[in-house]
Amino acid sequence: MKVNVPVLLGGLFITAILVAMLGSGFGHDPREVPKALEGRVAPTFSLVSTDGDPVSLADLRGKPVIINFWSTWCQPCRQEHPLLLMAPSQYPDVVFLGVVYADEPAKVKAYLKSGGQTYPHLIDPGGRVSIDYGVAGVPETYFVDVNGLVIHKEAGPIWPDLLAELVPKMRKP
């Protein structure tokens, strides 16, 4: 039998490589957002809230802190707003901080006036803090435990059970 050896070897080689390449994608979720910060010390920041009060993360060491990056133009942020509004009364030992992402202070103030406010919302000039945290989109919420470590990052709106699950972990020294 006449065999075209270059076609045979070349073709099978290409097939093997291609299948190996395609197969390498299994087990990876292409939509997953990198969670590089989890398990590391939360980057510190000192910002000023919409009410003009300075807030420094370093001063909050020893307390569980939930940092929520959001903006007024983001629909899912508006969806989770009522939950975040209620949460400080439910978890009085936890410090809630909003960090405004790529938005105008005037709009944020107007929104908080109509939508309600129960914790400070910080203006992040130039988005420096968002960059430090690696915020890829809003909303994103970082859960910082009493040791100052980020124990979880949630991309997308949060839900009540998530708070119930994470807050006890954040309290553990």
Added chain:
Amino acid sequence: MISSLGIGLVLAGLFFAAIGSIVGFVAGARRDAWLLQVARYMAYGYGASLISACLLMMYALLIRDFSVHYVSEVGSLSVPTHIAIISLWSSLNGSILFWGGVLGVYVIGMVASLRGRHPDHEPYAIGVLLAISVFFALLVASIANPFAPTELPIPLDGPGPNALLQNHPLMAFHPPMLYLGYVGMAVPFSMCAAALLAGRLDAGWMAPIRTAMLVPWTFLTVGVVTGGWWSYEVLGWGGYWAWDPVENASFMPWLTGTAFLHSAMVMQRRGRLHNWTLALGMATFLLTLLGTFMTRSGVFNSVHSFTQSDIGPVFLGMIALTFSSSVLLLALRSHTVMPSAAPPVSKPSSRETVMLLQNLAFASFTFTVLVGVLYPLVMEGWFETRVTVGQPYFDHIAVPLGTAIVFMMGVGPVLPWGGVSEAAAGRSLLPALGAGVVATVIAAVAGIHHSMVLLALFVCAFALAANLGEYTEPVGVRMKRGEGVFTAMSNVLARGRRRFGGHVAHLGVIVATVAIAMSSAYKVEQDAVLTLNQSTTIGAWTATSLGTHEIKESNRSATVARFSLTKGGSDAGVIEPRLNFYPRMMEPIGTPAVRSSVAGDLYVSLLHVDDAAGVVSIRIMTMPLVVWLWVSPLFIILGTLMALWPERRALASASVAPAATVESV
């Protein structure tokens, strides 16, 4: 009831395909006419079973029979009837069933059209095509079974299909067109494999293979363009092509399919490129399998990959098997299809040389796109590094190769088969080159100074003149002989309908190229935040915010923003971009408002509405000539119909020998 009936139909299809495939191969090896007839019946049986299964699922979706698992996943009482029907392809299991059903249509089509005329090749073609059918019937019967009964208690209502699919009428056209393109490539694949299995490839067998490629290729063209159109009309970023992995997946088989259509002509006319043509025909189907894998495996990140599933590994197994069998067939059997006589000598300035170069350009284009698609996957899978291959990489390939291909599209038709001297070739190209130069100068005078656009206009005008010249020249000759203009035009057309079909398809490519060049280079875009009665101006257009209102529809609610428009100072009506909110979708889906005209579009996309502050933020842009991109497939459809329309002579004597029907391109 529907569940049992559906599963029964799919199992029957699986049975017909499995038996028919084996019988087909045996009939081919033994040259047994009776067995061939059995294989044909089995093929019809497979087609009828899977088509019926698809229709049954549509019926279940229409009557909202939530006892069928797939209906409980994608059906909903609140969606309108047309959405209920297109839900068939809105999720994984339904779309695999649809794949099987479309394959059924093609199986019946192939067997009916080949019947009796190619006894050497037909049994093998049926054997291979039914082997592919076995795989899809097996998927539908096992891991992707849409007919599985719903677990009790049966829900009273369902969630409805993916919101992106509900959002625009084009979703009723784009996926089926793409499926008709993808699935249909199984037919030329099977026929190419049959040539290798039978050990014979002549112009008589290449003609039906080329027809079998032309049909799905046309559907694929329409599918790719409507996909871009959908993306433009729905996704709101103002573009139509993002070199997304799944867009690339549909583009790669289009490239190899186009290359095949040309190399098949070289094979038919000049007795060259036998194995190359077969390899292209087979690669085109393999790339469609790759495309289906990309959309359905969940391995690629794309706006189009709607489903994450465990079907991936099985599909990968199918890809591995089909790729390696194709390689084995080509390696072991390619010598059997080589012509015994040496092909006639071709000069460098010949049509076949241009087609060979054009084929190389298509192959390089495919390869570089494939590298761009696979590179991020490999980097992440093997090296744990996340990278993206962006638009600049693809543009770097697409612009020079696309320009070269359009240029060759003008050179090829002007040069004769076999070739002429360089001097004669130069002389025959001069008029078209002149037309290119004139068009470029006119464009530059008219204010177009973008160098790539000028280059695109040059090659397009050149190719247009060359392709038109192929028609006007013989018409002119006939008129000199005393024929009237219309008689001459119709006589020329009648004598080479297939050839002119090709020229008309070329016009479609030229129109698309001009539209792409102009709309991407001269797009003007701006974002604006407007309070009530505030205006923004872009070019000649001014949009004034008239506020927003909410509307409620059966399956969604929407925030609609109204803008009054003026163009050049005169009233141009009202435009209403909207944000649609679907239950169970966290983010709204925009529907930009587009005001189209032959000269260009005004495109307004609603980004955000702030009721508290009373402001709307919009993206507003103008895109010249973009509407011509959506029109371009019409030329390709027309060209294909011209090429496929049966010749009057052939109709008169259906028994005409296949070798004699070889097209006269």
